[in-house]
Amino acid sequence: MTHRRSWTISAGMALALLASPLVAQRGPGPLTPDQLDKLVPKHPGYLGALAPENLRKKRPAPGFDLTGTWFVDLSEGFNKFMFGPPYPDFLPDAAKALAEGQAAAKAGRTYRDAIGQCYPPGMPMIMTRVWPIAMIQLPTVIYMVAGFENSFRAIYLDGRAFSDPDTVVHSYNGESIGHWEGKTLVVETRYIEPDNHYIDSGIPVSDDFAMTERMTMLDGGRTLQIEYIMTDPQNWKGEWRNTKRWTRQDHTDIGEVECILANNAHLPGTDLGNSKVGDAGDTEPRP
Structure with a gap:
């Protein structure tokens, strides 16, 4: 899996979900707890940043607060x-x-x-x-x-x-x-x-x-x-x-x-706003 497929991956995952047996076979009916659980992407073996258990762990005081x-x-x-x-x-x-x-x-x-x-x-x-x-x-x-x-x-x-x-x-x-x-x-x-x-x-x-x-x-x-x-x-x-x-x-x-x-076309400095990006070196609008 490469970084250049990042957008394709996201779209592909959405399509896969829509086409999955989970959705296709059950239709609009209720889902079981196990089926619901599988819809949520999870970290392998560690807590999310906002998990209360993670937030409550004892840690050294931070050097400053960026808030x-x-x-x-x-x-x-x-x-x-x-x-x-x-x-x-x-x-x-x-x-x-x-x-x-x-x-x-x-x-x-x-x-x-x-x-x-x-x-x-x-x-x-x-x-x-x-x-x-x-x-x-x-x-x-x-x-x-x-x-x-x-x-x-x-x-x-x-x-x-x-x-x-x-x-x-x-x-x-x-x-x-x-x-x-x-x-x-x-x-x-x-x-x-x-x-x-x-x-x-x-x-x-x-x-x-x-x-x-x-x-x-x-x-x-x-x-x-x-x-x-x-x-x-x-x-x-x-x-x-x-x-x-x-x-x-x-x-x-x-x-x-x-x-x-x-x-974007009317904004200063964005005269390529309505054009395709095209090749990386292009400096003029592309149709």
Whole structure:
């Protein structure tokens, strides 16, 4: 099972359920407890993050509490939402993408505008969209919901291992597991979907993309700082590092958001909104 089948897998599972003997043979009648139990996907051998038993387990006190609404710090300029420059030593395909993206920006054109076509920004770009992010910290997990596309992310803190790479379904925000090192939360993220997933101006990520975040709290809990350490041996050499900050925002909330292609054509910078993504290198709309 590969990450590129993630969307197909989800659709296939739904179709399989509709076509299963469970549904086809029983029709609208009641289901037995065993049949109902089989409808719920379960973790093999460990509790869910919201299971009361898991939440009640004794754990060391966390280094800080992320609960709140946060906004990326753009006080040094709007371009701080980007993760470079400085950039790592890119391999040829990524170096070509960087040059093409910069040339398109100078010409006032979009480049690899997958986000404008409702593809998720994914990690790490979802963290620096110009929208607040709500974070809810529990003893077992941190949930994040972005104001941009209502993108959802979970960082598990309950000691679980990463999913089996042979069966996991890749996603744009990946699977994140965190642990505390004193007052620093260290988060490892794997299994990120690379299809139409870019950093900054069209820099691609591959199957091998992985990320470590080192989160610390500053200014008495008013400022969140995250150091990003990203690796992708298919696209750059060594580590790509960048540090960003977010400020706590106490007078805003996250509302419901949908990305609808038909509504995107008029938005600045999304002139590919009504076109198919097509080949990754395309810079012009496709019919």
